[in-house]
Amino acid sequence: MSQPTKRDRILDAAEALFAERGYDGVTLRQIASEAGVDVALASYHFGKKLDLFNAVFERRAEALNRSRLEALRNVQRESAPAFPTVEQIIEAFLRPLELTQENADPGWRHYLALIAYVNNSTYWGKQMMSKLFDDLVQEFIAALRGALPGASDENLYWCYHNLSGALTLTFAQTERIDTLSKGKCLSSDFQAAYDHMIPFVAAGFRQVCQKN
Amino acid sequence: MSQPTKRDRILDAAEALFAERGYDGVTLRQIASEAGVDVALASYHFGKKLDLFNAVFERRAEALNRSRLEALRNVQRESAPAFPTVEQIIEAFLRPLELTQENADPGWRHYLALIAYVNNSTYWGKQMMSKLFDDLVQEFIAALRGALPGASDENLYWCYHNLSGALTLTFAQTERIDTLSKGKCLSSDFQAAYDHMIPFVAAGFRQVCQKN
């Protein structure tokens, strides 16, 4: 069990700080200070500030995509030759994110908050999200198309938009629901969030996309 | 029909720029330049940069709350003595936002994007949103409680969380769905967004909150 390298400490510090304050709200000096290294070391390892931001954003993307795709393949295999249900697909989309939280590493929590920041940003959102996550999303939408025969693309994508929004707000962990619900709901409780999100979203998809 | 004052031009410019790049991504000089005034004028009218940010955020809040509350009162009056349905309540929550878009003024569109920025931010979200919008939200949740007898607060607030997330992503107008759907859905089309969001969300509320 070795210590993380200084390079990794920079990534971890940048991840946490970017997630909380956004790209422009964080200085390289803050990141270096948090990581306990000299400012110049960030430039040595990553180049420009923007390159560091991209490195942080890309670091965990592959692992995330892999575990979600694996979850989708699992339910597809289990339900074969029929298509998996909407609930099963949504579940495969969400539950892997929950596992990352049980892990003691707080980095994953910061990473999801960073995704929320990027996904909701007019400026960053479009390109960065598409590049890393579009393939996976299309894979899930294809599965949903199988579960909802006859659904139009327009309806499917708008429903996905609603799912994506609800998920993104969960990632952000703003604690808004904590005060709103007077402590009855906690935005840090991802499991509760998904427990309520899965039936909610599945019912929404059926209502909008299902032939009557 | 008089020109807007320089003070208003600063607010408009700040609104547009803060919405796109966030608080830290915009300089007072950019705002002043966009508004066509000297840098020092922003300080003269609003004080610190943070005070300007708050002024922008608060400027349209009252009008927004008023039109949403009015829409809620309308459906309550129409359905009296019974409670309005879930669809009617969600509709009252969303449609007033759409009207702000028909208006030629692009400021409202920027303002909604700014709300998205604030609502998804760990740093800004909690306090700023609560202060201006909590009373209204509780009003709507009380109405939903009437439409969904027996629903627990926990279920109600998690469902609202899902609604809020979907709505926030719509506000952000990231154009992500445009590319994802290959142009079949446009994030600039608020009416289409709400047309799909209302039945989606209403079905979700019923699924999670309704007694069987």
Added chain:
DNA sequence: ACCCTTTTTCAACAAGCGTTGAAATGGACT
């Protein structure tokens, strides 16, 4: 025409920013 107040600009400040070239350190191999 004068005064008073509000609005607007000008000029400058200290502080902090991202970035870089050169120096120092450390480890691996001979």
Added chain:
DNA sequence: AGTCCATTTCAACGCTTGTTGAAAAAGGGT
């Protein structure tokens, strides 16, 4: 011990930032 290369620090650069005090301009009342 000595060489080489990757890593890390040091020190400094040119630039931009938010903010401010004083000057200038504009407007209204008499």
